[in-house]
Amino acid sequence: MNNYEPIIGLEVHVELSTRSKMFCSCSADYFGKESNTHTCPVCLGLPGALPVPNKAALENCMKLGLALGCKISDESRFERKNYFYPDLPKGYQISQYRWPLCKSGIVKVRNKIGEVREIRINRVHQEEDTGKLTHSGENTLIDYNRSGVPLVEIVTEPDFRDTEEIRDYAKKIQQICRYLGISNADMEKGDMRLEANVSVRKVTAGHPELVEGSLAHAGPTSVGDSSSTTRNDMLPPYRVELKNINSFRFMVAAVEYEIRRQIEALDKGERLIQETRGWNENKKQTYTQRVKEEANDYRYFADPDLTEMIVDSDSVKKTKEEMQELPVDKQKRFVASYGLSETQAIMLTDTREFADYFEEAVRVGKEYSLQPTKVANTLINKKFNRDEILPAKFVEMLVGEQEKGVLPDEELEKIIAQAITDNPQAVADYKKGKESSVQFLVGQVMKFTHGKADPNRAKELLTEKLSSRV
Amino acid sequence: MTHKNMEITELTLTQILKALEEKEFSEEELNSAYVKRAQVLNAGLNAYVTVLEPYEGIPAAIKDVIVTKDVKTTAGSKILENFLPPYSATVIDKLESHNVSVLGKTNCDEFAMGSSGENSAYGVTHNPWDTGKVPGGSSSGSAAAVSGDMCVFALGSDTGGSIRQPASFCGVVGLKPTYGLISRYGLIAYASSLDCVGPIAKSVEDAGQVLEWISGPDGKDSNCSKSFTFSREKIKDGIKGLRVGVPKEYLGEGLEEGVKETIKSALSKLESLGAELIYVDLPHSEYAIAAYYIIATSEASSNLARLDGIRFGGNRDLFGAEVKRRIMLGTFSLSVGYYDDYFARAAKVRTLIIKDFEKAFKKCDIIAGPVSPTVAWNIGAKVNDPLAMYLSDIYTVPANLAGIPGISVPAGFSDGLPVGLQFLGPKWSEEKLLQVAYNYEQSAEWNKQKPNLTVSP
Numbered sequence: 043m044n045n046y047e048p049i050i051g052l053e054v055h056v057e058l059s060t061r062s063k064m065f066c067s068c069s070a071d072y073f074g075k076e077s078n079t080h081t082c083p084v085c086l087g088l089p090g091a092l093p094v095p096n097k098a099a100l101e102n103c104m105k106l107g108l109a110l111g112c113k114i115s116d117e118s119r120f121e122r123k124n125y126f127y128p129d130l131p132k133g134y135q136i137s138q139y140r141w142p143l144c145k146s147g148i149v150k151v152r153n154k155i156g157e158v159r160e161i162r163i164n165r166v167h168q169e170e171d172t173g174k175l176t177h178s179g180e181n182t183l184i185d186y187n188r189s190g191v192p193l194v195e196i197v198t199e200p201d202f203r204d205t206e207e208i209r210d211y212a213k214k215i216q217q218i219c220r221y222l223g224i225s226n227a228d229m230e231k232g233d234m235r236l237e238a239n240v241s242v243r244k245v246t247a248g249h250p251e252l253v254e255g256s257l258a259h260a261g262p263t264s265v266g267d268s269s270s271t272t273r274n275d276m277l278p279p280y281r282v283e284l285k286n287i288n289s290f291r292f293m294v295a296a297v298e299y300e301i302r303r304q305i306e307a308l309d310k311g312e313r314l315i316q317e318t319r320g321w322n323e324n325k326k327q328t329y330t331q332r333v334k335e336e337a338n339d340y341r342y343f344a345d346p347d348l349t350e351m352i353v354d355s356d357s358v359k360k361t362k363e364e365m366q367e368l369p370v371d372k373q374k375r376f377v378a379s380y381g382l383s384e385t386q387a388i389m390l391t392d393t394r395e396f397a398d399y400f401e402e403a404v405r406v407g408k409e410y411s412l413q414p415t416k417v418a419n420t421l422i423n424k425k426f427n428r429d430e431i432l433p434a435k436f437v438e439m440l441v442g443e444q445e446k447g448v449l450p451d452e453e454l455e456k457i458i459a460q461a462i463t464d465n466p467q468a469v470a471d472y473k474k475g476k477e478s479s480v481q482f483l484v485g486q487v488m489k490f491t492h493g494k495a496d497p498n499r500a501k502e503l504l505t506e507k508l509s510s511r512v
Numbered sequence: 513m514t515h516k517n518m519e520i521t522e523l524t525l526t527q528i529l530k531a532l533e534e535k536e537f538s539e540e541e542l543n544s545a546y547v548k549r550a551q552v553l554n555a556g557l558n559a560y561v562t563v564l565e566p567y568e569g570i571p572a573a574i575k576d577v578i579v580t581k582d583v584k585t586t587a588g589s590k591i592l593e594n595f596l597p598p599y600s601a602t603v604i605d606k607l608e609s610h611n612v613s614v615l616g617k618t619n620c621d622e623f624a625m626g627s628s629g630e631n632s633a634y635g636v637t638h639n640p641w642d643t644g645k646v647p648g649g650s651s652s653g654s655a656a657a658v659s660g661d662m663c664v665f666a667l668g669s670d671t672g673g674s675i676r677q678p679a680s681f682c683g684v685v686g687l688k689p690t691y692g693l694i695s696r697y698g699l700i701a702y703a704s705s706l707d708c709v710g711p712i713a714k715s716v717e718d719a720g721q722v723l724e725w726i727s728g729p730d731g732k733d734s735n736c737s738k739s740f741t742f743s744r745e746k747i748k749d750g751i752k753g754l755r756v757g758v759p760k761e762y763l764g765e766g767l768e769e770g771v772k773e774t775i776k777s778a779l780s781k782l783e784s785l786g787a788e789l790i791y792v793d794l795p796h797s798e799y800a801i802a803a804y805y806i807i808a809t810s811e812a813s814s815n816l817a818r819l820d821g822i823r824f825g826g827n828r829d830l831f832g833a834e835v836k837r838r839i840m841l842g843t844f845s846l847s848v849g850y851y852d853d854y855f856a857r858a859a860k861v862r863t864l865i866i867k868d869f870e871k872a873f874k875k876c877d878i879i880a881g882p883v884s885p886t887v888a889w890n891i892g893a894k895v896n897d898p899l900a901m902y903l904s905d906i907y908t909v910p911a912n913l914a915g916i917p918g919i920s921v922p923a924g925f926s927d928g929l930p931v932g933l934q935f936l937g938p939k940w941s942e943e944k945l946l947q948v949a950y951n952y953e954q955s956a957e958w959n960k961q962k963p964n965l966t967v968s969p
């Protein structure tokens with residue numbers, strides 16, 4: 043039996059939530075709007091119209107690049123990616139190719155066995171979205187409201203080895219976009235789109251079988267300055283692009299299916315080809331969409347309508363300063379300043395709103411000498427609607443409980459465990475269906491705690507514990 | 513007033529502005545005179561694709577590659593036969609804010625691709641000096657309309673000489689400004705890094721007036737952001753001591769004898785006005801045509817991709833032969849495996865040409881030379897020889913590659929046909945450029961000569 047290693051690269055598109063479009067002043071908010079109402083000569087690609095770049099979008103692209111550890115190019119350019127498609131009004135997409143705004147970043151992800159692995163980011167660049175086609179019967183309708191909406195593309199090197207890494211990576215990108223407030227990064231709404239390049243290679247006695255000189259993964263997107271030639275030189279001679287999959291779950295399923303399919307094919311001695319595949323959810327299979335004889339030739343060249351973008355170190359510094367604190371940094375700070383565990387810090391920084399809530403509660407709680415760890419524990423363990431209870435109110439409740447001498451959950455749980463061990467008969471009775479045994483155990487807990495426990499909470503936790511001990 | 517006995521249509525823009533101010537005639541009289549003459553002469557010259565009937569403002573002719581709201585804009589192509597733009601170019605808005613009206617849209621080579629005016633889907637424009645000759649191109653109709661007094665002035669566009677060369681062939685003034693001085697918003701793009709809108713006028717002063725109206729930064733064109741000051745009065749200052757550079761490369765092989773003699777006597781005239789003639793080198797000029805046709809066609813292949821017949825216009829099989837030829841050339845130059853040898857190399861040549869001019873302008877203030885190696889040729893003479901046609905742009909193309917301004921001024925005649933003298937200046941040097949052009953024009957007064965066109969009642 044041969045050992046294979048998956049080689050996966052990701053291309054993620056994120057639509058920025060700027061007020062206006064990338065190159066004109068039309069509103070970029072197209073979701074649910076009447077077709078072709080957010081259009082002008084520029085985003086309709088009318089003869090004579092010219093693009094003018096949206097500075098806010100470029101700043102957001104730069105922020106995302108910085109968040110992903112990229113270097114900001116002091117000189118970058120917009121370029122034209124030429125191809126014909128009805129949703130592309132100019133016959134080219136304004137994008138970036140040889141001179142992207144951000145290059146060479148690193149994102150750390152966890153794999154299936156919990157190890158931290160580094161994924162290299164080849165580039166983060168700015169481009170524009172296309173219009174939207176709707177096929178109805180014989181006809182195809184085009185809505186140009188989306189045409190020209192700012193889009194950022196994040197391209198990784200082929201560094202992913204399992205789908206857990208992909209899951210973690212996509213979640214991190216989404217989280218960072220939301221933290222930075224640059225996009226909702228909602229896959230279902232199309233704010234965030236994933237494409238995966240999947241191939242597998244044989245691993246013999248710990249050494250992957252190398253195909254020398256093959257650059258199957260170094261497609262047009264990684265021509266930039268790839269610092270990874272040594273690794274790229276050893277890639278399989280084909281790659282399968284998984285495209286047009288608009289759900290994260292389906293993407294993971296498709297990648298897993300592809301890995302299995304490719305390994306089986308190679309084991310049978312079949313030759314795999316360069317192709318684009320989609321996902322059939324009913325059959326739970328990938329299927330061929332387009333077989334590429336040769337790479338697409340997009341005839342990229344610098345867009346003469348747009349001047350070179352010069353970014354000096356001062357404006358990079360300024361952007362960095364204006365940037366929201368990123369999840370990783372927040373986590374580190376929470377551990378250092380509040381004495382939280384790493385797990386707690388990760389949970390509390392899940393969203394910026396949650397982290398802000400926590401910090402506000404800590405700030406208010408300080409006046410009552412409430413420990414940050416106490417705030418953290420309660421926030422993580424107690425599920426309640428944070429929109430309804432403001433941090434100050436939450437602290438008030440917490441302090442109230444403490445003043446009443448109410449035992450915190452973790453101590454209460456210890457006592458409950460003790461009561462269960464000490465009263466096997468009552469436990470057995472409960473299991474037989476004698477509900478009133480719980481009341482007896484609650485009484486025991488109250489006795490142990492000298493009345494300091496909240497009897498309702500004690501009953502809740504007891505019932506939970508007893509039902510789980512099947 | 514010297515022009516009391518002249519036809520209204522013979523007056524220059526400068527004279528008309530003064531006459532209107534002094535109420536010598538009304539705007540309505542002005543417009544009806546021009547509309548009548550344009551309509552009558554157009555039958556023979558085919559300078560206009562569309563003639564409107566304005567009754568107020570200064571009637572101007574607009575090359576049909578500049579979009580005009582709700583006025584058909586064809587770019588000389590069948591593909592845009594019924595295209596009604598929903599917006600106007602920035603230059604049109606600016607002109608309208610200065611009381612200029614659009615008298616009509618002028619014929620041109622399809623998408624401004626051509627040097628003779630023969631590539632229009634709407635038929636060839638005839639040279640007012642000899643209707644058997646081409647008017648030059650691609651701003652063929654604009655130059656012919658000014659030459660034939662069928663408008664007060666015209667707008668053209670110059671990508672490789674398309675204002676200067678037809679101005680030269682038709683005996684009028686044509687100015688290609690510094691790239692980025694005039695907004696391109698609304699100019700149907702041929703080659704975006706080279707295209708410039710500019711005036712074609714009856715005098716240098718007129719060209720200066722139009723330049724004043726249409727230049728300046730535009731938030732809709734990323735390449736047009738520099739503020740620019742220009743004084744029309746300053747161009748009347750003398751040119752004593754001005755260093756005029758004469759490039760050896762522009763007076764060498766391929767230059768018609770009659771043109772050469774005309775240019776030489778024009779240079780002597782400049783000397784007699786106090787200018788100092790200096791020979792300068794532009795060593796990379798010989799590569800300019802090759803570089804130009806790679807860069808221009810590459811950009812064009814992309815610019816014309818939007819004409820897909822989906823949102824406006826007809827199908828792509830309606831493109832004419834020359835447009836198809838250039839789309840193919842450009843597509844080829846940009847393709848993987850050819851990009852480095854063609855497009856990238858042409859870009860390097862472009863840089864060398866820019867440096868040639870920078871070096872030359874250290875030795876002189878303004879460069880002078882011919883606009884075209886020949887005078888207007890017979891209609892049909894070069895249609896089957898695209899290369900010969902391309903070579904006729906040899907003296908005009910370098911200015912576009914370098915982004916510098918150039919002007920064509922009438923300098924006399926050869927075989928009864930007008931010869932244009934070209935002045936080139938450093939970027940943003942329009943004031944000096946027009947100053948030397950004005951001084952020359954005033955001393956020679958070639959622009960006072962008019963073609964013999966009969967308007968039968």
Ligand SMILES: [Zn+2]
Binds near residue numbers: 066067085
């Ligand atoms: Zn728009």
